[in-house]
Amino acid sequence: MAILFKNIKELIQVRKEPIAFVAGSDMKELPTIKNAYLVVENGKIADYGYMADCPTTPVKETIDASEKMILPTWCDSHTHIVYAGNREGEFVDRIHGLSYEEIANKGGGILNSARTLQKTSEESLYEQSKVRLEEIMQLGTGAVEIKSGYGLTVDSELKMLRIIKRLKDTYDLPIKASFLGAHALPSEYKGNPSAYLDLIVGEMLPKIAEAQLAEYIDIFCETGYFSVADTEVILEAGKRYGLIPKIHVNQFTAIGGVQAGVKHHALSVDHLEVMREEDIEALKNTNTMPVALPSCSYFLSIPYTPARKMIDAGLPLALASDYNPGSTPSGNMNFVVSTACIKMKMTPEEAINAATINGAYAMGLAQKVGSITVGKQANLILTKSVNSIGFIPYAFGSNHIESVYIKGKAVKQA
Numbered sequence: 001m002a003i004l005f006k007n008i009k010e011l012i013q014v015r016k017e018p019i020a021f022v023a024g025s026d027m028k029e030l031p032t033i034k035n036a037y038l039v040v041e042n043g044k045i046a047d048y049g050y051m052a053d054c055p056t057t058p059v060k061e062t063i064d065a066s067e068k069m070i071l072p073t074w075c076d077s078h079t080h081i082v083y084a085g086n087r088e089g090e091f092v093d094r095i096h097g098l099s100y101e102e103i104a105n106k107g108g109g110i111l112n113s114a115r116t117l118q119k120t121s122e123e124s125l126y127e128q129s130k131v132r133l134e135e136i137m138q139l140g141t142g143a144v145e146i147k148s149g150y151g152l153t154v155d156s157e158l159k160m161l162r163i164i165k166r167l168k169d170t171y172d173l174p175i176k177a178s179f180l181g182a183h184a185l186p187s188e189y190k191g192n193p194s195a196y197l198d199l200i201v202g203e204m205l206p207k208i209a210e211a212q213l214a215e216y217i218d219i220f221c222e223t224g225y226f227s228v229a230d231t232e233v234i235l236e237a238g239k240r241y242g243l244i245p246k247i248h249v250n251q252f253t254a255i256g257g258v259q260a261g262v263k264h265h266a267l268s269v270d271h272l273e274v275m276r277e278e279d280i281e282a283l284k285n286t287n288t289m290p291v292a293l294p295s296c297s298y299f300l301s302i303p304y305t306p307a308r309k310m311i312d313a314g315l316p317l318a319l320a321s322d323y324n325p326g327s328t329p330s331g332n333m334n335f336v337v338s339t340a341c342i343k344m345k346m347t348p349e350e351a352i353n354a355a356t357i358n359g360a361y362a363m364g365l366a367q368k369v370g371s372i373t374v375g376k377q378a379n380l381i382l383t384k385s386v387n388s389i390g391f392i393p394y395a396f397g398s399n400h401i402e403s404v405y406i407k408g409k410a411v412k413q414a
């Protein structure tokens, strides 16, 4: 039996026909219906429209949404929520003046998280990760991509990906897995990166593909991590096993990673804090979604992705959290949307498009989530009483969410 939401002050991100993503000036358009109803049946959006046309057929439950808005849940296309322990010690080191790079050069950073994860049992890692997944669901995330990349050995990378699989099998929200074996060079391979690339290509990838543990292949293409040539090797290898590229590029330096991503038909290129004209040019008229991670810029005090320049050049943009223990210990997409407006000068409409339909596209889920469209999964945010759409990112410190629904079922609040 159906659930009826009635008297919805504004139903946000209504798309009658499914769309893949929005780009350029279209990102300013966020279609809505004021004074609306919405019907959910069998976990899917079954019907919606103006209250004047609200159906009178009996339903299992009616929810009065007077003064409240409904929008699709956030689509977080870039996270690292499977990790062990935390890195608050490095946070304090940075307060005392060390840079992210200096900490990494001392064996901290990603290698620090890898050492902890390698020592952590699969059960404990699952328990730690599921807490973060449940936390982000309560914060309104209804679809998420999760990366490996804190294992950096065959066994530990597989351990991470098995946990992502277990989360997929346990929870109702869509989850996508990316294999990020090339996240950092393990210290035992120092001076011999090609031996580590051989391990990824020769041992990790075949095992991951055989067990069907990942949809995407990722790499940290960055000065001091992996080169553009390494990136091409890894993306080629991943593609041989059917994995689609989704890569980390241009976080600290621009070295041609965007072009490599486009050349290999990456579904997304993520970070993009440092963008040259030629990087923006390279993304035009492609199917590659640029993804900005403003919480990372905030936490590390590094530049924000030049969203205005990119959108004004006609590009699409997605927003994601980058939830991880080092550069972004937060998976709060509400903060991401607010920060995109406050620091990147995106309008509320652009930011909501970027965090819903464009995020869904960046993880291959645009047909399933990211808009209010009949037949899509009923993953919904019911707000508290709010004045307007703009009020949501404007009042950035407040919790505007009354309830989150995944496949039409309310997510238990902590």
Ligand SMILES: N=CN[C@@H](CCC(=O)O)C(=O)O
Pocket (backbone or CB within 6 Å): 109, 110, 113, 220, 248, 251, 296, 322, 324, 325, 326, 327, 328
């Ligand atoms: N930049 C690369 N990877 C992560 C951070 C990893 C870490 O510091 O643990 C990111 O996307 O920000």
Ligand SMILES: [Zn+2]
Pocket (backbone or CB within 6 Å): 078, 079, 080, 248, 322, 324
């Ligand atoms: Zn990342």
